[in-house]
Amino acid sequence: MNFADRTRSILHVDLDAFFVSVERVLDPRLNGRPVVVGGPPEGRGVVAAASYEARQYGVHSAMPMGQALRLCPDLVRVGGSHGMYSRASKAVFDLIGGYTPLVEKVSVDEAYLDLSGTHHLFGNALDAADKMRREVKERLRLDLTVGASSNRLVSKVASGFAKPCGLFDVRPGQEPRFFSPLPIKVMPGIGPVTAKRLHDFHIDELGVLASTERWFLEEVFGSYGPSMQRRAHGVDETPVCPPWERPERKSLGHERTFAEDTDDLKVLRGRLQRLLEQSCAQLRSEGLLARTLSVKLRYADFVTETRDLTLPQPSDHDLEWWEVAEQQLERMLKKRRTLVRLLGVRFSGMERGFWQGGLFEQERVVQRGRIAVLDKIRSKYGEKAVQSGDRLWLRNSR
Numbered sequence: 001m002n003f004a005d006r007t008r009s010i011l012h013v014d015l016d017a018f019f020v021s022v023e024r025v026l027d028p029r030l031n032g033r034p035v036v037v038g039g040p041p042e043g044r045g046v047v048a049a050a051s052y053e054a055r056q057y058g059v060h061s062a063m064p065m066g067q068a069l070r071l072c073p074d075l076v077r078v079g080g081s082h083g084m085y086s087r088a089s090k091a092v093f094d095l096i097g098g099y100t101p102l103v104e105k106v107s108v109d110e111a112y113l114d115l116s117g118t119h120h121l122f123g124n125a126l127d128a129a130d131k132m133r134r135e136v137k138e139r140l141r142l143d144l145t146v147g148a149s150s151n152r153l154v155s156k157v158a159s160g161f162a163k164p165c166g167l168f169d170v171r172p173g174q175e176p177r178f179f180s181p182l183p184i185k186v187m188p189g190i191g192p193v194t195a196k197r198l199h200d201f202h203i204d205e206l207g208v209l210a211s212t213e214r215w216f217l218e219e220v221f222g223s224y225g226p227s228m229q230r231r232a233h234g235v236d237e238t239p240v241c242p243p244w245e246r247p248e249r250k251s252l253g254h255e256r257t258f259a260e261d262t263d264d265l266k267v268l269r270g271r272l273q274r275l276l277e278q279s280c281a282q283l284r285s286e287g288l289l290a291r292t293l294s295v296k297l298r299y300a301d302f303v304t305e306t307r308d309l310t311l312p313q314p315s316d317h318d319l320e321w322w323e324v325a326e327q328q329l330e331r332m333l334k335k336r337r338t339l340v341r342l343l344g345v346r347f348s349g350m351e352r353g354f355w356q357g358g359l360f361e362q363e364r365v366v367q368r369g370r371i372a373v374l375d376k377i378r379s380k381y382g383e384k385a386v387q388s389g390d391r392l393w394l395r396n397s398r
């Protein structure tokens with residue numbers, strides 16, 4: 001069975017050990033040595049990036065720095081130079097943009113490219129990919145790994161196989177054969193819980209998933225089952241979507257009317273937290289940072305009050321917004337002393353971008369990792385799958 005669109009050429013490009021590679025351009029003495037970027041162990045630092053030499057000792061990103069140094073005593077730690085990484089990233093994407101305007105950046109060092117219809121300019125997609133890799137290496141001294149195929153999903157998995165510093169190409173029509181022997185866990189979107197569930201039914205390879213009866217998958221996984229199966233065949237129709245093709249969002253938010261008017265601070269705080277979590281998860285999934293947060297209260301007498309808050313840096317991070325939002329809520333309640341009918345939050349002053357803090361604020365890197373995991377769990381199992389303490393309380397009391 002093959003549903004793949006053979007006419008498209010999609011690349012997944014990924015810079016190898018990006019932060020470390022930039023540090024090596026700045027200081028060639030780091031070449032060939034086990035290197036990590038991250039904060040010092042005495043400041044409870046964590047590894048933000050590890051060179052392949054360091055990874056051989058079992059060192060990986062998000063690991064506490066103390067542990068990394070114990071695993072690899074010769075480890076060289078560099079503190080990180082964030083402005084430099086942004087500049088290097090921009091230089092790489094400027095270069096890549098010369099090959100096709102259809103570039104969708106998914107992080108500071110990773111993007112999808114649609115090269116369909118550029119053959120008259122660069123020959124086939126593989127020649128273009130190869131030329132691009134050489135150009136990045138010669139001009140910027142960075143290693144770029146490329147996966148190439150007819151769609152995003154297969155190219156993403158292919159680049160994983162090509163790392164480091166390689167080019168892996170899956171020919172049109174070969175997608176199912178490439179996927180068939182691969183373990184379930186290589187498939188983006190299949191997390192440990194789903195993998196375990198599949199394993200319970202002896203479904204451990206993508207080929208087995210692809211040939212499992214559709215009704216059975218539907219029974220066990222609901223509508224997610226058949227879509228997972230389609231992907232196991234190597235099928236993915238998601239287009240490469242450059243920023244200008246995405247509708248520009250002016251604001252984003254959620255609000256909730258209470259079943260009964262309330263002035264219970266615990267209920268209101270729980271609801272505020274939940275609205276912030278929802279809205280921030282949406283910001284992150286759309287690659288947006290917000291400059292302003294508006295907190296809105298409508299009281300029992302239908303008077304509506306809105307207050308705008310800002311942070312020193314635009315953010316998509318609920319914990320950063322939580323502190324200021326909570327204080328604002330308490331100020332508003334103290335002043336009005338009336339029952340609340342509706343609570344809402346709305347983000348505005350949007351900027352496109354990825355969260356940049358962290359290298360120098362190690363606590364936040366760890367938090368960030370946790371948030372990314374929570375986003376994944378929520379998008380897969382619904383919002384109720386993960387709730388913080390206040391929210392559990394809220395659910396049980398209502």
Ligand SMILES: [Mg+2]
Nearest residue numbers: 014015016109
């Ligand atoms: Mg990378």
